[in-house]
Amino acid sequence: MKRRVGVGLVAWIYVFSILLFLYLPLVPPILFSLAPVAGGNAPTVHWYGELWRNPVLVTSIKTSLLTGILTALLTPPLGLLAAMGVRELRAPRAVLLLLLMPLFIPGVSMGLGNAFLFRLLNIPPSLWTILIAHVLWALPFAFLIILTAMTTFDPVYLEAAYVHGAGRLRAFLDVELALIAPGITGAATFSFILSLNETVRTGLVQGPLNTVQTYIWSTYLQVGLSPTIYALMSLLILLTVALVLVIRPMMARRAIRVTL
Amino acid sequence: MDEVAARLSRREFLRAAAYATAGASLLRLGPLVSWAGAAAAKKGTLSFADIGVGDPGGDWSKFTNATGWGVNLVAIGNAPSQILNVLIAGGGKGVYDVINIVGGMQKPLVENDLIIPIATSRLPNWGKDAYISEFLSSGKPGFEFIGYKGKIYGVPTVLQGDSFAYLPEKTGQLDSYAALFDPKWKGFVALEDNFTTAGQKTALYLKTNKLATIKDPANMTPGEIRTVIDFLIEKKKEGQFRVIWTSFEQAVDLLTRREVYVMDCWEPMVFAARKKGVSAVYARPKEGYLLWAMAAYIVKNPQRPADREKGAYDLLNFMLDGWYGAKITLLRGYMTNPQAVAYAKANAGDFSAAEAAEVARIHDNVRSKFRLGGTWQNRWPTYVEQYESEWARFKAAPSK
Numbered sequence: 001m002k003r004r005v006g007v008g009l010v011a012w013i014y015v016f017s018i019l020l021f022l023y024l025p026l027v028p029p030i031l032f033s034l035a036p037v038a039g040g041n042a043p044t045v046h047w048y049g050e051l052w053r054n055p056v057l058v059t060s061i062k063t064s065l066l067t068g069i070l071t072a073l074l075t076p077p078l079g080l081l082a083a084m085g086v087r088e089l090r091a092p093r094a095v096l097l098l099l100l101m102p103l104f105i106p107g108v109s110m111g112l113g114n115a116f117l118f119r120l121l122n123i124p125p126s127l128w129t130i131l132i133a134h135v136l137w138a139l140p141f142a143f144l145i146i147l148t149a150m151t152t153f154d155p156v157y158l159e160a161a162y163v164h165g166a167g168r169l170r171a172f173l174d175v176e177l178a179l180i181a182p183g184i185t186g187a188a189t190f191s192f193i194l195s196l197n198e199t200v201r202t203g204l205v206q207g208p209l210n211t212v213q214t215y216i217w218s219t220y221l222q223v224g225l226s227p228t229i230y231a232l233m234s235l236l237i238l239l240t241v242a243l244v245l246v247i248r249p250m251m252a253r254r255a256i257r258v259t260l
Numbered sequence: 261m262d263e264v265a266a267r268l269s270r271r272e273f274l275r276a277a278a279y280a281t282a283g284a285s286l287l288r289l290g291p292l293v294s295w296a297g298a299a300a301a302k303k304g305t306l307s308f309a310d311i312g313v314g315d316p317g318g319d320w321s322k323f324t325n326a327t328g329w330g331v332n333l334v335a336i337g338n339a340p341s342q343i344l345n346v347l348i349a350g351g352g353k354g355v356y357d358v359i360n361i362v363g364g365m366q367k368p369l370v371e372n373d374l375i376i377p378i379a380t381s382r383l384p385n386w387g388k389d390a391y392i393s394e395f396l397s398s399g400k401p402g403f404e405f406i407g408y409k410g411k412i413y414g415v416p417t418v419l420q421g422d423s424f425a426y427l428p429e430k431t432g433q434l435d436s437y438a439a440l441f442d443p444k445w446k447g448f449v450a451l452e453d454n455f456t457t458a459g460q461k462t463a464l465y466l467k468t469n470k471l472a473t474i475k476d477p478a479n480m481t482p483g484e485i486r487t488v489i490d491f492l493i494e495k496k497k498e499g500q501f502r503v504i505w506t507s508f509e510q511a512v513d514l515l516t517r518r519e520v521y522v523m524d525c526w527e528p529m530v531f532a533a534r535k536k537g538v539s540a541v542y543a544r545p546k547e548g549y550l551l552w553a554m555a556a557y558i559v560k561n562p563q564r565p566a567d568r569e570k571g572a573y574d575l576l577n578f579m580l581d582g583w584y585g586a587k588i589t590l591l592r593g594y595m596t597n598p599q600a601v602a603y604a605k606a607n608a609g610d611f612s613a614a615e616a617a618e619v620a621r622i623h624d625n626v627r628s629k630f631r632l633g634g635t636w637q638n639r640w641p642t643y644v645e646q647y648e649s650e651w652a653r654f655k656a657a658p659s660k
Binding site: 214 | 317332346354506508509592
């Protein structure tokens with residue numbers, strides 16, 4: 001018994017160390033964002049208020065949020081269609097690999113590819129070009145998440161729906177979609193996060209707009225970061241962590257309810 | 261498929277129609293994009309691509325109030341190839357009215373048909389900028405930062421001379437680029453990852469101290485470039501360089517953590533380190549400075565209406581004005597235009613006495629660098645590909 005407690009303790013220390021390793025880099029921006037104002041010594045949240053007074057930053061935040069929301073809305077349906085196609089066609093692994101390939105293509109290459117394509121098609125850079133680049137970036141992730149959710153779905157439920165007179169669309173909407181909904185919500189959440197945090201591809205197609213990330217990156221390279229930028233980085237970190245910590249368990253609970 | 265359609269209920273149809281309507285509404289969100297920097301501008305918003313240095317803290321109200329034009333600032337990178345990509349591949353030619361970058365880029369910008377010549381008669385502040393006639397006029401080396409083949413393409417927005425920083429508590433007083441290569445500081449030196457700064461300063465050092473035959477550090481022959489890179493590789497193999505830095509923030513961190521004692525860098529990094537309590541000094545090397553200027557260019561767009569082009573000229577004129585110059589000097593530590601000093605002193609409502617004194621101090625400091633001279637940075641040398649491949653060779657070389 002003592003030996004099992006000892007092993008458990010070691011396992012916990014190991015897990016805690018990994019967590020520390022993973023999350024320690026997120027701490028400095030949060031600490032720097034609490035820097036005292038000139039003449040003071042005490043930590044302050046002054047810079048969190050300050051960032052709303054910089055119109056360039058505010059515009060960047062709006063652009064990032066709007067792009068993130070649209071990416072989260074557009075990507076899961078495309079991922080769902082791709083996953084259904086792969087399942088229906090019993091596509092060979094090569095097709096699966098092709099769908100996931102953009103994950104492994106360097107951001108600069110993908111961004112430049114997008115930019116050249118938009119130019120060939122005479123599409124001027126705008127929110128929509130950023131959106132297309134973000135959807136293309138998030139799509140393989142969304143596809144993978146939805147495909148994983150679909151593999152846990154038992155086709156027997158569809159047979160049961162057909163037996164009870166449902167057509168393919170109704171059976172899909174009422175039975176399959178309800179059961180894989182957590183996967184779709186997860187794909188939407190990840191699409192939003194990926195969009196919010198994308199930099200390299202965005203920088204090449206952003207045209208007249210800045211996202212938060214392209215603004216931070218440019219500042220980091222040329223003029224240095226300020227407590228206001230650290231405050232913004234902290235908000236992004238907190239938003240991302242909140243999305244993962246709050247929304248995913250909510251969806252998991254919903255999945256359990258639907259299954260029951 | 262027919263079976264599916266037949267089984268669609270009226271409720272499903274209505275729901276699908278609702279989703280389609282919602283989708284269509286989303287697609288109409290395009291006009292929302294025009295919020296970008298629009299503020300209360302009556303005439304519209306000028307699109308201003310900038311590397312971060314030209315942003316006066318987001319406050320363009322003085323310009324907007326005077327001209328009716330708002331400014332939408334877009335932060336872009338400063339690497340030459342990146343700028344060309346953003347303008348050519350990234351569609352920037354049709355989007356940006358003005359780009360404000362480190363100058364000297366006229367050759368690729370003009371040859372790719374990306375910028376237009378500046379009619380200086382349309383800039384009332386042009387003639388008031390004595391720095392232009394003193395340092396950047398035709399026939400002087402600084403002209404290469406704003407002009408090309410006799411025509412003016414760029415409006416100088418900031419001027420500066422670069423050298424290197426050091427920590428006197430570790431090194432004592434230093435006055436030569438030799439410190440970057442001195443074995444005494446082996447392992448405590450950092451260089452910038454840029455062949456037109458670190459490479460050119462090295463060339464200036466080798467030439468001035470007669471350690472290599474280099475005719476012009478600002479435009480070396482392939483053989484001269486190879487000599488400079490061979491020298492740097494030799495030093496790298498000896499373990500001279502701790503790191504090759506790539507960003508403002510990284511360079512400041514190296515100084516504030518006292519990880520390096522001698523560093524090839526920009527002067528504002530020294531100001532940033534001092535604010536964090538580190539007594540760093542920016543050297544006044546006997547070999548002189550690496551001189552440079554930022555330039556604002558009007559992006560070529562034949563579709564741009566005449567009133568919008570006038571707005572672009574108004575913006576350039578504003579950037580040569582006293583308020584903008586003083587603001588940028590205070591924020592970034594660079595010399596801007598002569599009106600900045602007088603404006604800061606005369607407008608206590610905008611600038612305190614201490615701020616006005618700081619603007620004057622920075623201008624005096626940078627002006628003295630230009631008078632000392634050195635070499636002008638060359639952002640697009642004749643053998644640019646050779647520079648790039650040789651710099652890649654330096655970076656790939658092993659360190660001790």
